[in-house]
Amino acid sequence: MHNLQLTEDQELIVDTVRKFVADSVAPAAQEHDEHRAFATNEFAGLAELGLFGLAVAEASGGAGMGFVPFVAALEGIGEHSSSLARLWIGQVQCALALESAASSELESVVAGIEPVAFVGPEHGLRLEGGAIVGTARMVPAGAVAKRFVVAATDAGKPVLLLASGLGERKALRGLGLASAGCANVVFAGAKMSVLAHGDGADRAIRRAQFVAWLGTAATAVGGGFASIAASRRHAGERIAFGKPLLAQEAVVRKLVNARHAVDAARQLVWHAARVQDLGEDATVAAVQARLAAVDAMVFAADEAIQIHGGFGYTVEYHVERHYRDGKTLEVLDGGSEALRSLLAVRQFA
Amino acid sequence: MHNLQLTEDQELIVDTVRKFVADSVAPAAQEHDEHRAFATNEFAGLAELGLFGLAVAEASGGAGMGFVPFVAALEGIGEHSSSLARLWIGQVQCALALESAASSELESVVAGIEPVAFVGPEHGLRLEGGAIVGTARMVPAGAVAKRFVVAATDAGKPVLLLASGLGERKALRGLGLASAGCANVVFAGAKMSVLAHGDGADRAIRRAQFVAWLGTAATAVGGGFASIAASRRHAGERIAFGKPLLAQEAVVRKLVNARHAVDAARQLVWHAARVQDLGEDATVAAVQARLAAVDAMVFAADEAIQIHGGFGYTVEYHVERHYRDGKTLEVLDGGSEALRSLLAVRQFA
């Protein structure tokens, strides 16, 4: 990790998270996924470690540590549970949006009493006659959250809302992120208050989007490494044609290429986090990181399944989960195509 | 460039090189290439700027500035002439190998009196009965150099040699690097002295290889940016179906993807340079950077040709040159496949 040049404080946090993941997340991750069980204890564990305010300014009650330790820690979580990673990302999205909007709700989110869900502008929700109109699909924590921080538009202008008192929602049987409590959410009959309008809402929403892109990228880097590690383990043990798979150049070539893709994505993630922590606009960097990392995660998982052969198609080897989770991460937060359009505007307009 | 966090001294060097390139390299690059003219004046210009000793330790008579300014400056050269970039790389390879071998020849190489050529171990040259056996193909500066620093083997053990007094050599009509004076070189009848044996030779050769991988990567990043810049210019001016090409999402998407590939490769290059300057082994990082950057350069040039349409197939728009140079860079220094095998050993053995 020295190449991220973490401070001692940051290093401590990352180590703590990695230990927590090894002890409390990894063992049950597959089972939770298979039974589509919400990662309740794991979420509580993150709250206990005080991670939801990591990037919130000290003045606002956070740790003020920026994004570098955030991505380093997320990578560790992503290695074992993209679902949990997305839950953390959702809390940080809410926290930073609330901080931007100077909302008093921030404190309780930082404290992590219960999952809060962020609903991004990609869902196209509209404020009409005091009600939120539209459906938000596949919202992490959407099935369990009591409060939602919602990006919407009011007569075409951005608005940031806090919604609560929603009806019951069912966790989706979707492709991936099975223990993140994802749900389709409608706000009919919900209680609602405005947190910010216009430019203020815009700033808050952009900040939350940045968190999603950068955080997802870091998560995907972790997921990519997990597939590579699992493949290497399997390839070292499995014998075919009289020698371990790892002795076959074809297998090693897959590992080399997957590792190359993930390592490259990781540099983009670190670059984006560093630039942002220097106080500059890292939107382009974060979007590039997100695109590269998720592609690398899917690629690594795909090759991992192939290296595992039939075993890879079964749930016990985790790599099929990374494949599903990777493709699911790809379509969240607007999806990769929308992000490419964003880059088109930012880089070539 | 702030993201590379250059010191003031480093920044000054990079700016100087960029100015030199704009004034003295860019204008004649295409013509030199078309006529396969060796970039004599440009080479002398680099020597005058004192660039050959940039990464050589101060104690050895160099500038002791490490690899970060080297890659930053090479990027600028690569934007206009991969041929010249490879010439510089060759001088630095020789300089660092000679420094490793504590050779007194170092001084004249740093001074840049004349081009010296480095011949890497990928050519499989052997020392037999006091003569160098085998052919080195496509050696940059091979047609003009009077002295060669040669990596060979002596009874299977590495040996570093200095060769001079070669017969006449003809510049190749090859695919690319047309103004780098590339030639196939045989050493029959050459004068020869041993610079280092065994481990010492091994260290010197590895150092020179590192320079080639990292330097080629930086060159290719520059080449990639050049293709993107040319495409953007052309797409802004060229009208089709009633609007500039740049207004067509299909064209912009090509630019976004090319830029993404080059930006990602650049992060790998910077990472490798930084790690090396921290005094750690950056071999894996440099090889990854080299693989990604050359692929990105070829990809960007290929898309640039497509964006230019028929114009791109002609020599005036430079992008066909970047395509040829990119594919040529790919097969130098052992070629991409050999580098992937090296990663296999370093990462998964």
Add this chain to the structure above:
Amino acid sequence: MTATVTNTTKMQNVQVPDFSLSPELAAFRDTVRTWCREHLGNAVAYDAETRFPRDAVAAAAKAGLLRTTVAKEFGGSAMGNLASCIMLEEINSVCASTGVTISVHNSLVNSLLGKWCNEAQKRRWFPKLVTGEWLGAYCLSEAFSGSDAAALRCEAKKEGDHYVMNGAKLWITTGSEAKLFVVFARTGPDRVKGISAFVVEKDWPGVGVGKKERKLGLRGSPTTEIVLENVKVPADCLVAQEGQGFTIALDTLDGGRLGIASQSLGIARAAIDLIRDHLVKQVDAKGRSTATQPDQWTLADLAADLDAYRFLTWRAAVLRDNGVRCSTEAAMAKSCASRLCNRAARAAVSMLGLAGVTGENPAERILRDARITEIYEGATDIQRLVIARGLVAPA
């Protein structure tokens, strides 16, 4: 040579290649397509409930879909590989779990029995197989032999008029539902020539169904272990001769690969249809398409490859129907089609976005089902080596 190359009056009215289906085959394809619409409506449920498509397979048996590769004298319709490929593309475009069940039954089990069994054996088993009373399974893989099939350890020891069989087979498609197993077992020490093929019936003592796999996709198709403990296999259940097992296995896999190539084409078509429907919907108020150019490219490239790889598949099927060895051609078909269906499925999920991953449309199931096609009946890398070997082998 003659001065003029093209002065060939013979060139008029010469036979040219024909890429179309004859009216009979086109009608057959349309009939199967209609059948699929009527009988595969539970595809979503088979997947979601991990439920064997018993109703669909029974309907398929009734419609005669389980006997296409069997000769008429044994109750089959003798339609051959090409018609089977056409049929399998249709079925798999709607339900890959049903598709693989039928593919294994037809392309592996029935084909093998028809080619390698003697008359008495055919009379014994085909009546049950062509009616679907019994489903067949193909037991080659073991825990320690996947791609390297010749490393199998399952043992059949001759004792008088029977063999005693011991071992365990892994990854057996239709394992828990089949009544007839073609089992490859070791009758001698030689790595390749020590392998023989047997027919084993489910009801015999010692035949057990082991662990059932929980899988990424094809969840309607049960993949299980088959455990063989001191199974007494009558000598007349040996297929062909002792030691011919590996030859039989490889030959049968050429046909099996055509089945999987066709499955892949069906899955690819389903994904491409989703993409096309998605783009068709994107129109402005004046009915003009607003689909983005990159999305249109994706559709165009996938559609072109679907046509191209269908031709590769049909070519191999026609060769096999003509009794010509088609290992290279079958490997090309399987390798290309299976990669295509995964590429198409990933593109569909990407393009359909959130609706693709929530299960509102079949995109996510297609993605999960597609992934196995690159693995079973010879992984992609094995296919590639088969192709390369065919090309670089000294003449």
Add this chain to the structure above:
Amino acid sequence: MTATVTNTTKMQNVQVPDFSLSPELAAFRDTVRTWCREHLGNAVAYDAETRFPRDAVAAAAKAGLLRTTVAKEFGGSAMGNLASCIMLEEINSVCASTGVTISVHNSLVNSLLGKWCNEAQKRRWFPKLVTGEWLGAYCLSEAFSGSDAAALRCEAKKEGDHYVMNGAKLWITTGSEAKLFVVFARTGPDRVKGISAFVVEKDWPGVGVGKKERKLGLRGSPTTEIVLENVKVPADCLVAQEGQGFTIALDTLDGGRLGIASQSLGIARAAIDLIRDHLVKQVDAKGRSTATQPDQWTLADLAADLDAYRFLTWRAAVLRDNGVRCSTEAAMAKSCASRLCNRAARAAVSMLGLAGVTGENPAERILRDARITEIYEGATDIQRLVIARGLVAPA
């Protein structure tokens, strides 16, 4: 529907698709292949010296290769598109500069004249074209209209019994060598319906050859500007009717694309052959292959796609020979084959390493020649839009 789908006695002996060449076509291919070996030995020199393959084209004319798309009554051999495709793959596998010259002459100029000119026009020009006394060129592109062909500005103004033509055409293959130009020019203001096609002869006053392009590849084929300054074009040199020019251009391009698809197949085959030869050489002392698995994969994937995309090309050619519109099919063929030959050429250069870039073998020339196939006669993105439009257009 009937209970049993497959109980079709009709299915016996039905016609099945046929992916092979008839003995006549195979013999024709072999004859052309032999001809290429005998007459295209200067391919390296054409490229290195930027020299028009005059000797090769003259030999081709003598061998009858310049009249394959012309009817017999006008001195042609009327072999049609399929045979032309087969021929072009062979020629381009050895020399793409010769290949494109013949492709333009046959697939664009002769085909267009045969389909759209009247009897008198045919009697006038074909005698010179089928013997190769004159080479033809196709003048559609202009400096400001490439992919957007309908934006052309070249003008033909009717004055009594002739037209006065002014303008400049860009990217004209065989520009400096051709004696007959098919020129598309504007006879009216309507973007599409204002375009007409003319035959213009090189010797007419005002017809000039402009700038010659210096190119990445196809260096033996001169690509020039054609300048038209107050050229007096007799009214009887109008092709078909005024205003039909764009229809003619598009229809002709379908055939032209088959020519480029075939060129691409030839180039791809040359690259794949280099790779195969490279791998064949890699054997250990016992003759066992030491080729790496990744190299073998590359060969396998390219070879499979070559077969697949050849089928796409032949399918479109057969359709066109049968008078069936084949825009989508031709676009699939051109788009897939042109991308393949570039992929194959890049792989060959990578795999052959330093020997590939120094010019010791044809890899680097193949790489340079291949690149144009994705650009001319409709760039890849245009092909993709043609395909996508065909798929998503409302029925």
